[in-house]
Amino acid sequence: MKYFFHIALFFATIAGPAALAQPPKKTLLAIGDVHRKIYQHDAVSHALATIERLGYESGIYDTYIRTDIQLITKRPIKFAENVAVPDTKGNVANYKTLNDFDAIFFYGIGELELTDQQKADLISFIKDDGKGLIGAHTAITSFYTWPEWGEMVGGYFDDHPWLIFDAPIINEAPDFPAMKGFPHEFTARDEIYQVKNFSRDKVRVLARLDESKIDLNNPRVHRTDNDFPLAWARRYGKGRVFYSCFGHTKESWDDPRMQKMWFEAIQWAMGLIPGDAQPRPKDSSQDRVTVR
Secondary structure (H helix, E strand, C coil): CHHHHHHHHHHHHHHCHHHHCCCCCEEEEEECCCCCCCCCCCCHHHHHHHHHHHHHHHCCEEEEEECCCCCCCCCCCCCCCCCCCECCCCCECCCCCHHHCCEEEECCCECCCCCHHHHHHHHHHHHCCCCEEEEEHHHHHECCCCHHHHHHHCCEECCCCCCEEEEEEEECCCCCHHHCCCCCEEEEEEECCCEECCCCCCCEEEEEECHHHCCCCCCCCCCCCCCCEEEEEEEECCEEEEEECCCCCHHHHHCHHHHHHHHHHHHHHCCCCCCCCCCCCCCHHHCCCCCC
């Protein structure tokens, strides 16, 4: 036994202090469309697979993919008989809960059937435990009847006036890790959402539509301030929240720029890298500044 111990110690020593001090992997709960459908997004499977691959290849996090809401709880999960059912070896069945995760990637839709206790646990997971939430595309089309969700995420869906188009975008935060892969102005082909119940006083907008290059006479445009945020970040209590409306199409998830955005956003939400989420007003004077 001592022999094997010394061998293991030898390899750890020659690997250097960095290997000995390497932090453990983080864990991500990735939730996709669930059974209460109001619209089926074909890209969900590809999105979840992409998020899992990014974590696997980087070695930074492990992903647990679910298409249900069972794991959104801090309490031990039990079966209908209200007892933990052992397996054939007498061990308690292995179910993870929010206590086992560092962040949630959420690509859900509609009024998911969370209990009041699950809702309280989810809010506490972010606000009190200091964990992360990464909302993709339809995250702001969920839980319209649960105001705390809209408050935490930063807003709610309010139509998509332009549907899928080549969206002209302004990168407002090139210093933020999720936005470093984009130039100051760029185009992305995707379905772009309009947002309501949104305030720049509560979130830092990272990207928005260039209002000078879109049709503001579209009858489905509801915002009167011509401010159309596409991605933002915020601190929520002790936790971190990132949202982007990108990700409607499969092609969006194959875009290296978007993959980098999601990957960096996940790391930021997990507290692995710094990023300034301090809210600030829209500054149109900077929109035409050439980034060198």
